[in-house]
Amino acid sequence: MRTARAHTYGAALGFLADLLLADPRRGHPVAAFGRAAGRLERALWRDHRGAGALHTALCVGGAAGTAAAATAMTRPSPGRDAGGVAAREVPYAALTAAVTWTVLGGTSLAREAAAVGAALDAGDLAGARRRLPHLCGRDPYALDADGIARAVVESVAENTSDAVVGALVWGAVAGVPGMAAFRAANTLDAMVGHRSPAYLRFGWAAARLDDVLGWPGARLTAALAALAGPDPRGAARAWRADAGAHPSPNAGPVEAAFAGALGLRLGGTLSYGGRVEHRPVLNPGGRAPVPADVARAVRLSRRVNALALAVTLTARAAAFSASAARTETAGGRERPPGKGAR
Incomplete structure (x- = not known):
């Protein structure tokens, strides 16, 4: 129980550090x-x-x-020492807090999205296009204001x-090493998990590992978006009907759930590095996103993050x-009967 308590304190502190x-x-x-x-x-x-x-x-x-070695240290x-229970928990809680803060990126995500949304609200399309690459790899100059809003x-x-959610899930499953492995796989996928000629084969393992590790977090994110969003039934319906058509097994559920929860129509044609892709439409009965929807998506994301922390800590x-x-x-059962046993 000491490890569970130290993990709870550390993960909550790390989440707060990311928030602030x-x-x-x-x-x-x-x-x-x-x-x-x-380099490798x-x-x-x-x-x-x-x-x-x-x-x-x-x-x-x-x-x-490396994370496992730090955890072991x-x-x-379970032994007794002069420092007491709380003192023995401090190093592990501090390690958990530091790693949680390191692997989470919820506040930076919200700030970057809000910055693009603010530029759109101010009519600064050029500024929004300059900031969009901080969030995703789409060609910003091929997008108008509504297209940028959809991308965000x-x-x-x-x-x-x-x-956020995927890292918290693996923290609940495997502690600090789980969080480190998830963030490493996710980062590696962003670096080499592309379908470009250079990485189609070399990046295959990184992409597949990221899919596997991201699977539980994506489903929890979709479920919490349905729970916390303004239209739970719409989120569940879009997730069930449209997620499977998305080329990504993990982006599909979360994007579909957000689309249904917010009453938006996502997906469709997009451009990456000069390459045009035609993706399935998610929640086709919704309306097209507009700049004001960026703030709504950020608020939903923050609610999902807070719920994910509560769910994963409770589960662990x-x-x-x-x-x-x-x-x-x-x-x-294994203890032999004592002297006074009948």
Whole structure:
């Protein structure tokens, strides 16, 4: 229970740190991981899935292994010492808080989306186009104001899962190493998980691992968007009807749920790096997004994030309680009868 309690305190503190401080401005560990992954890519790159799988294993395994070693050094021990229970929990709680703050990006996502929305509200289309690449890789100069609004809403939906909920889910499942592995895989997918000629084979493993690790967080994000949004039935309907047609197994549910919850029509034609894609329309009965919808998407994202923290911490605490109860029961069965037993 000490580990569960320390995790709860640490994850809540890290979430609060992200809420108040956003991402570290300098020396961000995720940026350092990206630089190291880039150097390793230059050494290992071959136009082959095996080379990419090795790159992915070394990068994600290295991040998870480092986190596991730090966890082993700081995990509260069951023994007694002069410092008391609370003092033994502090190092692990501090580690959890630091890693949670590092891997979450909810506040930076909200700020970037709000900045684009503010430029659109002010009629500054050029400014909105300059800021859009901070959120997604679409060609901003091919979009009008409503097209930019749609891109921002879709990016907010997808990154609510990628930047917050998915990390919280893996923190609940596997603690600090789970959060580190998820963020490493997600970062690696953004770097090499493309369908470009250079990465179609080399980035295959990173893309598939990101799909696997992102699966539970995407479903929780969609469920919470339906719960917290203004139209729960519309969110559930769009998720059920339209998510499967999306090319991404994880972006589909969250974008469809956000579309239905907000009464918007998302998806359709878009442009990446000069390449035009025709994606399925999500919630076709909704209306086209307008600049005012950016703020609505950000508010929904914040509600989903807060609910995800509550759900994942509750689930982890319940799992630890159940495990402790089973251990205690097993110990009671195995304990030999005492001197006064009848």
